[in-house]
Amino acid sequence: MATKPKVLLLGKIEHAHESWKSLSNLADLVSSQAQGRAEFLEECKAGRWDGVKAIYRTFDSMEITGRFDSELVPLLPGSVEFVCHNGAGYDQVDVNACSDRKIKVSHTPGTVNDCTADVNMFLILGALRGFNPGMLSIREGNWRGHPLPPLGHDPEGKTLGIVGMGGIGRNLKKKCDAFSMKIIYHNRKRLSEELAGGAAYVSFEELLRTSDVISLNLPLNKDTRHKISTREFEMMKKGVVIVNTARGAIIDEAALVKALDSDQVASVGLDVYEDEPKIHPGLMSNPRVILVPHMGTWTAETQCAMEECNISNVRSAVQDGVLLNLVPEQVDLEK
Numbered sequence: 001m002a003t004k005p006k007v008l009l010l011g012k013i014e015h016a017h018e019s020w021k022s023l024s025n026l027a028d029l030v031s032s033q034a035q036g037r038a039e040f041l042e043e044c045k046a047g048r049w050d051g052v053k054a055i056y057r058t059f060d061s062m063e064i065t066g067r068f069d070s071e072l073v074p075l076l077p078g079s080v081e082f083v084c085h086n087g088a089g090y091d092q093v094d095v096n097a098c099s100d101r102k103i104k105v106s107h108t109p110g111t112v113n114d115c116t117a118d119v120n121m122f123l124i125l126g127a128l129r130g131f132n133p134g135m136l137s138i139r140e141g142n143w144r145g146h147p148l149p150p151l152g153h154d155p156e157g158k159t160l161g162i163v164g165m166g167g168i169g170r171n172l173k174k175k176c177d178a179f180s181m182k183i184i185y186h187n188r189k190r191l192s193e194e195l196a197g198g199a200a201y202v203s204f205e206e207l208l209r210t211s212d213v214i215s216l217n218l219p220l221n222k223d224t225r226h227k228i229s230t231r232e233f234e235m236m237k238k239g240v241v242i243v244n245t246a247r248g249a250i251i252d253e254a255a256l257v258k259a260l261d262s263d264q265v266a267s268v269g270l271d272v273y274e275d276e277p278k279i280h281p282g283l284m285s286n287p288r289v290i291l292v293p294h295m296g297t298w299t300a301e302t303q304c305a306m307e308e309c310n311i312s313n314v315r316s317a318v319q320d321g322v323l324l325n326l327v328p329e330q331v332d333l334e335k
């Protein structure tokens with residue numbers, strides 16, 4: 001009888017237990033007990049994972065393995081053909097290092113759009129209306145606080161600039177239409193009229209100069225790290241509001257703190273941080289900054305849908321040798 005391929009689980013299955021179990025008809029399911037990166041690398045070197053065809057990894061498995069980078073990927077056994085990442089953002093995986101080894105990478109786009117855009121909306125409303133100072137003072141028994149917090153602003157009629165008009169950005173656009181905001185966007189490529197849904201395409205610089213609210217919805221990679229820094233803050237309207245549900249390192253946090261302190265930036269809503277779970281003290285201490293601890297996809301429905309999506313990728317990889325949600329960089333390579 002032919003031996004089954006192996007699937008290595010890095011991290012935990014929290015919801016889709018039945019679907020995960022059903023994979024055992026196709027593959028031997030194995031998991032690492034490594035307590036950290038050094039141990040995991042030793043396991044790889046010792047041939048512990050020989051025969052593994054596909055890896056299912058979670059965002060939290062960073063604690064076990066660290067980043068799937070150019071040190072780790074070459075140590076994976078030659079049998080590994082697929083890395084299936086449970087998350088829409090896959091900056092924890094060096095796709096180039098995987099491509100060099102002919103390893104294909106998938107992620108879970110789409111499943112995250114609504115719930116991440118919901119957090120995005122919460123942050124836009126919260127930061128624009130300036131709710132945070134009042135929310136802090138009411139818990140201290142000071143009602144709205146003394147002195148009173150500054151008046152907030154209505155979203156209606158304000159210009160929202162979306163940087164990165166992908167799945168989440170477009171979902172956010174639809175939500176903001178209900179608040180009568182004027183939407184402009186900047187993307188690597190201009191979208192079709194249908195996908196843009198009435199949002200106007202502008203250059204990055206025009207977006208920075210004309211937006212009342214700027215939302216970051218683009219992936220983190222070497223080109224987008226610190227895409228928003230001192231120069232960009234200086235181009236923005238004085239009193240701009242910034243929200244980030246994408247990845248913390250897209251903003252230079254030290255520069256953001258300075259822009260807040262000089263009132264160039266009026267208020268900020270953040271779900272993501274440069275060095276999670278650490279928060280820059282200048283953000284932590286500023287009541288004009290709304291802080292959410294990376295809860296963009298933190299709903300029962302979405303967590304379940306993401307796991308199901310990732311398991312479907314593993315199943316398709318083992319059964320048919322193809323990934324359903326190949327990362328964009330590798331789709332481009334296949335063309």
Ligand SMILES: NC(=O)c1ccc[n+]([C@@H]2O[C@H](COP(=O)([O-])OP(=O)(O)OC[C@H]3O[C@@H](n4cnc5c(N)ncnc54)[C@H](O)[C@@H]3O)[C@@H](O)[C@H]2O)c1
Pocket residue numbers: 088089090109110112116163164165166167168169186187188189217218219220223224245246247271272294295296297
């Ligand atoms: N806070 C959370 O819990 C959470 C949840 C899901 C996703 N995310 C993050 O949100 C990001 C966006 O997710 P998505 O599913 O919408 O991705 P997506 O790939 O559908 O959309 C990203 C868009 O950004 C554009 N883009 C890429 N580089 C750009 C650049 N340099 N300038 C302008 N535009 C650029 C792409 O063309 C694409 O349209 C993810 O990469 C992830 O890091 C965070």
